[in-house]
Amino acid sequence: VDEAHCVSQWGQDFRPSYLKIPEFVRTLPIRPVIGAFTATATREVREDIIRMLELSDPHVAVTGFDRKNLYFEVRHDKDKYRSIRDYLLAHPDSSGVIYCATRKNVEEVCDRLLADGFRATRYHAGLSDEERHANQEAFTYDDAPIMVATNAFGMGIDKSNVRFVLHYNMPKNMESYYQEAGRAGRDGQPARCTLLYSGTDVRTIRFFIDKEREADNGLPADVKAEAARKAEERLKYMTFYSTTQHCLRGFLLQYFGEAAPKKCGNCSCCLAAEQEAQLQVEYARCRAAQSADRL
Numbered sequence: 001v002d003e004a005h006c007v008s009q010w011g012q013d014f015r016p017s018y019l020k021i022p023e024f025v026r027t028l029p030i031r032p033v034i035g036a037f038t039a040t041a042t043r044e045v046r047e048d049i050i051r052m053l054e055l056s057d058p059h060v061a062v063t064g065f066d067r068k069n070l071y072f073e074v075r076h077d078k079d080k081y082r083s084i085r086d087y088l089l090a091h092p093d094s095s096g097v098i099y100c101a102t103r104k105n106v107e108e109v110c111d112r113l114l115a116d117g118f119r120a121t122r123y124h125a126g127l128s129d130e131e132r133h134a135n136q137e138a139f140t141y142d143d144a145p146i147m148v149a150t151n152a153f154g155m156g157i158d159k160s161n162v163r164f165v166l167h168y169n170m171p172k173n174m175e176s177y178y179q180e181a182g183r184a185g186r187d188g189q190p191a192r193c194t195l196l197y198s199g200t201d202v203r204t205i206r207f208f209i210d211k212e213r214e215a216d217n218g219l220p221a222d223v224k225a226e227a228a229r230k231a232e233e234r235l236k237y238m239t240f241y242s243t244t245q246h247c248l249r250g251f252l253l254q255y256f257g258e259a260a261p262k263k264c265g266n267c268s269c270c271l272a273a274e275q276e277a278q279l280q281v282e283y284a285r286c287r288a289a290q291s292a293d294r295l
Helices: 016-026 043-052 080-090 103-115 129-140 174-181 199-214 221-243 248-255 268-294
Strands: 070-075 095-099 120-123 146-149 162-167 191-196
Touching (some): 016 043, 070 221, 070 268, 129 146, 174 221, 221 248
Parallel strands (some): 070 191, 095 146, 120 146, 162 191
């Protein structure tokens, strides 16, 4: 069972169809050995996977979430496109992914990048299968090293030289963010994961949560209400991450249940704190020098 977190309402992408897997397994003449795999699962999700898939005394392997080569950054810039353009201009030979929350954002950002002379392409569910395949090939082979996409892009992608993942919009939860950001730096070399946050992102995600709750997907009303509540809970943590002044890597690791440093030295919050400390030292030196001059 791949993407096994989809079986859990605690998971970031709960799919009711996954609940039919145990029923299918029970129809088989002999129960096979079952393995369940996912890239991001909290303790609650792991417990749900074991229970929902009826796994008997399973071997649970968690490889760890800390990837030290990734630099994490959150920016609150008003002009998000300008932030993206400035980064790309400063790193002209880099390949990476720019994730957007909606197809409309993908089209707008990709069109502006092309107009500004960048080799970019796009990917979302509204494109034909042929165009999605062609655009993915162009990205894979660096004919178009910049991919602008919704979260429909990424499954099965293993491009080693992705130097950046920029999020034009805040994802709906920490699991989605870490899975998408984790597509950077798979060759072990330094890579940048930047989230461009604004308050409107929260309203957009809440709109999608309400839309899902109102969808006619065959689930009872109480089940949909509970799924919406958990989605709101995950959104809360994603918002905390986007606005914290503490170590971003530490926040991520704590969320996934791992020991975390107070300062990692490789995220925007830690570097900002170091710069502030250096400024305080320089300020103290200047004040001391001024006092000595007066004496």
